[in-house]
Structure formats: C-alpha cells, structure tokens
Amino acid sequence: MKKFLSAVLFSSLALTFVACSESTPTDTSNLVGVSMPTQDLQRWNQDGNNMKLALEEAGYDVDLQFAANDIATQLSQIENMIASGVQTLVIASIDGSSLGTVMEQAKANGIEVIAYDRLIMGTDALSYYATFDNWKVGVTQGEYIVNELDLANTKDTYTIEFITGDPGDNNINFYFDGAMSVLQPYLDNGTLECLSEQTEKDEVATVNWASDAAQARFENILASYYSDEDLDIVLASNDSTAMGVANALASSYNGEYPVLTGQDCDIVAVQNLIAGKQAMSIFKDTRTLADQTVKMVDALMKGGEAMVNDTSTYDNGTGIIPSYLCEPVIATIDNYKELLIDTGYYTEEEVQP
Numbered sequence: 001m002k003k004f005l006s007a008v009l010f011s012s013l014a015l016t017f018v019a020c021s022e023s024t025p026t027d028t029s030n031l032v033g034v035s036m037p038t039q040d041l042q043r044w045n046q047d048g049n050n051m052k053l054a055l056e057e058a059g060y061d062v063d064l065q066f067a068a069n070d071i072a073t074q075l076s077q078i079e080n081m082i083a084s085g086v087q088t089l090v091i092a093s094i095d096g097s098s099l100g101t102v103m104e105q106a107k108a109n110g111i112e113v114i115a116y117d118r119l120i121m122g123t124d125a126l127s128y129y130a131t132f133d134n135w136k137v138g139v140t141q142g143e144y145i146v147n148e149l150d151l152a153n154t155k156d157t158y159t160i161e162f163i164t165g166d167p168g169d170n171n172i173n174f175y176f177d178g179a180m181s182v183l184q185p186y187l188d189n190g191t192l193e194c195l196s197e198q199t200e201k202d203e204v205a206t207v208n209w210a211s212d213a214a215q216a217r218f219e220n221i222l223a224s225y226y227s228d229e230d231l232d233i234v235l236a237s238n239d240s241t242a243m244g245v246a247n248a249l250a251s252s253y254n255g256e257y258p259v260l261t262g263q264d265c266d267i268v269a270v271q272n273l274i275a276g277k278q279a280m281s282i283f284k285d286t287r288t289l290a291d292q293t294v295k296m297v298d299a300l301m302k303g304g305e306a307m308v309n310d311t312s313t314y315d316n317g318t319g320i321i322p323s324y325l326c327e328p329v330i331a332t333i334d335n336y337k338e339l340l341i342d343t344g345y346y347t348e349e350e351v352q353p
C-alpha cells in the first residue's frame with residue numbers, strides 16, 4: 001500500500017513538475033503577466049482569456065492568473081510573475097490601493113505596468129491605463145433613466161434606490177458620480193425620491209460587487225420601505241449587483257416592476273433584459289479592450305510608447321496616468337441582437353431566459 005501511495009505521489013509530483021515547467025518558458029524575454037481579480041464574474045474570465053489569446057497571437061508568452069477576489073492572493077501571484085521574469089504586467093486590481101509593494105518591485109525590475117479596467121492608485125510605478133470610459137458608463141445609465149421616465153418634463157414623483165460596487169474599486173467613483181451628475185438635480189427638485197435615504201456612495205457600496213450582498217441589502221430595503229409603495233427605479237452600477245436586485249425583487253416585492261440598470265452584458269443580464277427583468281445594460285466589448293491592451297503591451301515590449309486618447313482624466317494620486325478609453329455602448333431589448341448576437345459575442349441560444 002505504502003509503495004502504491006508513494007508511486008502515486010511521485011507520479012503526481014512529476015506531473016506537477018512537467019505542468020509547471022511547461023507553463024514557465026525558460027526564455028522570458030517575451031513573457032507578459034496578466035493578473036485578473038476573480039473568475040467568479042463572467043467578464044473577468046472573458047477579459048483574461050481574450051487577452052491571453054490576443055497576446056499569444058501577437059507572439060508573446062502569457063502568464064495569466066485569477067486571484068479569487070483575495071488581495072493577498074493577487075499580491076503573491078504578481079510577486080511570482082515578477083520573480084519568473086515577466087517583461088510587462090497587465091493588472092486588473094481587486095483593490096486599487098493595495099498593490100504598492102508589488103508595484104515598487106515591478107519598478108525596481110524595470111517592468112512596465114498597465115492598469116486594466118481599474119486604476120491602480122497611489123503609485124508612480126504605473127505606466128498606462130486601459131479601460132472603458134467609466135464616467136460615461138454612469139452618465140449613460142443616468143440618462144437612460146431620465147429618458148425612460150421623461151424626468152425632464154414630468155410632474156410625477158418617482159421612487160429610486162441606488163447600488164454600486166466594491167469600495168476599493170476606483171471605478172465606482174466614476175460610475176456612481178457620473179450617474180449622479182445626471183440624477184442629482186432630480187433628487188434635489190423632488191422628481192426623484194429615495195425612501196431609504198441611502199444616497200451616499202459608502203451607503204450604497206457592495207463588497208466585491210457580490211450578488212448575494214446586493215440581494216440581502218435590497219430584501220431589507222424592499223421590506224422596510226416598499227411593502228405599500230412602488231419602487232420605480234433602481235440604479236445598479238453593474239450586472240452582478242443588478243442580478244442581486246432582481247433576485248430580491250423576485251423574493252420580496254409585489255409592486256410594479258422597476259426600471260433596473262446594469263453594466264457588462266453578462267449572459268444572465270441579457271437573459272433578464274429579454275425577460276423584462278432588467279431594462280438596460282452597458283456593453284463593454286471585452287474583445288476591444290483586450291485588443292487595445294495588447295497594442296499597448298506590444299508597443300512597450302518593442303521599446304516604444306503606447307497610444308493613448310486621454311491625458312487629463314485619471315489621476316492616481318501621483319499624477320495623471322496616460323489612458324486609452326474605449327467607448328461603452330448602451331444595450332437594451334431593442335438593440336441587443338445587433339450588438340451581441342450579430343457580432344458573435346453570444347449565440348441566440350445562450351441568452352434565452
């Protein structure tokens with residue numbers, strides 16, 4: 001038995017060794033590290049895999065890691081990438097302010113770092129930022145609500161509740177503030193009314209953008225404030241929080257269904273769009289962002305400078321970070337087919353509710 005066990009152990013160690021040595025090329029002059037926050041949400045799987053494919057097509061070796069939404073895991077994965085000789089790092093951070101130590105290590109090793117989708121804060125070791133226009137995402141959600149309910153012309157009052165994402169994700173400042181730049185005047189003049197009075201960013205944040213936390217918060221709000229009143233609007237910054245809200249509406253609400261916003265065009269959100277449970281999402285074609293980032297990596301790996309289209313918006317606390325902003329596009333029941341199906345992003349079967 002012992003012999004058998006040690007043989008199993010030996011062969012699994014040998015396999016591990018083969019697997020490791022296969023994934024770490026001995027020549028690292030072409031090696032790019034890609035650090036993604038989690039595999040829990042559909043979008044990061046797509047982002048990571050799209051980028052890996054595109055980088056490999058451009059001739060690079062790729063070390064792609066997902067950090068299970070755990071800051072310590074992301075730090076150690078990046079440390080390992082640096083130790084294994086990556087030349088450029090692409091990082092979508094879990095918490096934009098917690099990467100100081102590895103950023104210093106990257107800088108000391110002459111490694112260029114690109115912040116992917118989420119800005120990395122408080123470090124001068126960051127070279128570039130590639131993202132969708134985060135402010136525009138929030139503004140588009142706010143404008144959708146204004147147009148849908150004709151808030152500029154109505155004499156009615158509509159109830160609204162808010163939910164955004166992880167407090168450590170710098171993007172929530174742009175999403176929430178962008179949406180509020182459109183909606184605040186209607187709260188001020190009484191056209192919009194938030195019965196829970198939870199309108200501050202820290203009150204409406206959701207740790208890890210988690211659907212179950214969003215659901216729990218909304219079950220509470222619905223039970224406390226909307227048992228006799230209709231909830232007309234929910235501004236949700238993204239699809240994972242919108243999904244939590246949709247679940248809470250299903251379990252704890254009997255009124256007229258609200259206008260519910262989102263972002264990402266996750267499959268479940270598109271299914272909800274078709275089923276009438278979510279009014280809109282924002283399509284951020286991860287293929288576009290991945291391609292753009294690959295162009296940045298390519299320019300840096302060849303010793304050049306990356307192309308940017310924004311040098312005024314994203315200050316990470318040490319100065320403006322040159323950025324490339326991709327265009328977010330609104331998705332509704334009216335255009336999801338041409339945006340998502342005709343372009344091959346999803347098949348019609350995948351998005352059936």
Ligand code: BGC
Nearest residue numbers: 041117118169171209238264
């Ligand atoms: C991204 C969103 C995403 C959210 C949760 C944000 O930083 O910009 O697209 O929905 O994180 O993962």
